Amino acid sequence: MKDCLRTGLAVACALISLVMTAWAADVELDGNILVVGPVTANSFSGSGAGLTNIPGNALSSTYQLPQSCASGQFPKWNGTSWACGYDSGGTVTGVYGIGAISVASMGPDEYVSIASSGITSGMLAPNSVNASHIAFYSKVAIVAPTGGDYSDPATAMASYSSWCGTPSSSNPCLLKIMPGFYNIGTNSVTMHSYIDIEGSGENVTVVQGSIDNASAGVIVINGTYNSELRFLTVSNVGGTNHTNALAIYTIYGSQKLTNVTVNAQGALNNYGVYNNQAYPTIINSTISIYATVTNGYSYGIFNTVSSAPTVRNSVVNSYNGMAPGVSCYGIYNTSAGTATVEHSVVHGDTNSLYDNSGGIFNVAYSRLEGAVFINSGTFRCVGAYNSSYVALNSTCQ
Numbered sequence: 001m002k003d004c005l006r007t008g009l010a011v012a013c014a015l016i017s018l019v020m021t022a023w024a025a026d027v028e029l030d031g032n033i034l035v036v037g038p039v040t041a042n043s044f045s046g047s048g049a050g051l052t053n054i055p056g057n058a059l060s061s062t063y064q065l066p067q068s069c070a071s072g073q074f075p076k077w078n079g080t081s082w083a084c085g086y087d088s089g090g091t092v093t094g095v096y097g098i099g100a101i102s103v104a105s106m107g108p109d110e111y112v113s114i115a116s117s118g119i120t121s122g123m124l125a126p127n128s129v130n131a132s133h134i135a136f137y138s139k140v141a142i143v144a145p146t147g148g149d150y151s152d153p154a155t156a157m158a159s160y161s162s163w164c165g166t167p168s169s170s171n172p173c174l175l176k177i178m179p180g181f182y183n184i185g186t187n188s189v190t191m192h193s194y195i196d197i198e199g200s201g202e203n204v205t206v207v208q209g210s211i212d213n214a215s216a217g218v219i220v221i222n223g224t225y226n227s228e229l230r231f232l233t234v235s236n237v238g239g240t241n242h243t244n245a246l247a248i249y250t251i252y253g254s255q256k257l258t259n260v261t262v263n264a265q266g267a268l269n270n271y272g273v274y275n276n277q278a279y280p281t282i283i284n285s286t287i288s289i290y291a292t293v294t295n296g297y298s299y300g301i302f303n304t305v306s307s308a309p310t311v312r313n314s315v316v317n318s319y320n321g322m323a324p325g326v327s328c329y330g331i332y333n334t335s336a337g338t339a340t341v342e343h344s345v346v347h348g349d350t351n352s353l354y355d356n357s358g359g360i361f362n363v364a365y366s367r368l369e370g371a372v373f374i375n376s377g378t379f380r381c382v383g384a385y386n387s388s389y390v391a392l393n394s395t396c397q
Contacts, residue, residue: 144178154187167194179204188220199232202261206233217246230258238266250278265290275307292321303337310340318348333359
């Protein structure tokens with residue numbers, strides 16, 4: 001300081017003295033201070049805002065973030081230091097905010113796994129899952145034991161206007177029935193034009209009822225065109241003192257039945273497909289009807305009032321269910337009905353084909369198991385044979 005004073009720089013000397021005194025007394029200084037050369041200290045306090053020209057090696061490596069990360073990388077702590085890397089692995093325990101989670105791109109070995117043990121209600125915010133957040137098929141209703149739009153196919157079809165609107169050629173709809181056993185009791189599933197009903201397979205989708213009605217079945221197809229019933233089993237199990245058990249009842253219209261298993265039993269009169277002035281096409285289906293009541297009747301396909309079904313690649317069976325005095329017919333025509341049978345098997349313990357009053361049978365390349373009864377009708381057979389594989393003549397005899 002003496003040398004400083006000797007030079008006559010009194011102001012500078014005073015400033016240096018002040019700084020040295022402050023440092024010695026651990027006094028904070030406000031304002032801008034320019035220091036040339038290194039500054040060392042045991043510790044610093046405060047935010048450090050305004051400090052510049054601090055070299056990277058002035059901080060411990062545990063506090064230094066890498067500056068050379070590639071696009072998409074970010075600093076990750078590896079347990080001992082920070083390094084560049086991509087996000088991978090781990091478990092997302094919560095996401096906060098109002099934005100959606102999206103994944104721009106993923107490599108072949110990368111995936112997003114969320115709640116591998118299942119999502120529970122405790123993981124979901126109130127109203128986070130509802131119809132407005134889920135994409136649904138339009139013009140489709142789902143019937144399922146749980147989780148569907150309906151649990152009963154009869155109720156679903158009775159409410160078709162709420163999910164289909166007005167069905168038409170420009171507005172066709174579908175009722176999809178998931179695997180399950182659906183007992184509709186004494187109700188009926190009523191079909192409509194331009195609405196198909198599709199099960200999930202004849203062995204896994206079963207619609208069963210116990211309806212005692214001469215003009216209603218488990219499935220009712222009334223005045224319906226351009227619709228199809230497929231991939232399910234339809235069964236009417238009858239009941240004590242029931243007079244009629246119809247599995248499928250069709251009246252008017254032209255319908256299509258594809259890959260349908262049909263069963264009926266348990267009543268005095270049992271019908272697989274009862275056609276009343278109707279023209280259905282039955283394809284790849286199996287109809288099995290049993291007469292189980294004394295003096296009862298079983299009809300695989302019953303045609304009245306000029307009905308004209310077409311049966312292709314199907315099996316029609318009418319059995320005596322070990323009851324005395326029963327009559328069992330494979331296909332029965334009355335009131336001038338017409339039946340066309342192609343590449344099929346028709347079995348009747350009493351008669352495979354029965355004409356009651358002027359009906360017509362057209363049979364091609366099919367097996368007829370049981371006698372053929374001709375009243376006043378017309379029979380035309382081409383390539384037909386009996387259960388012993390003996391060829392039948394042109395009138396199916």
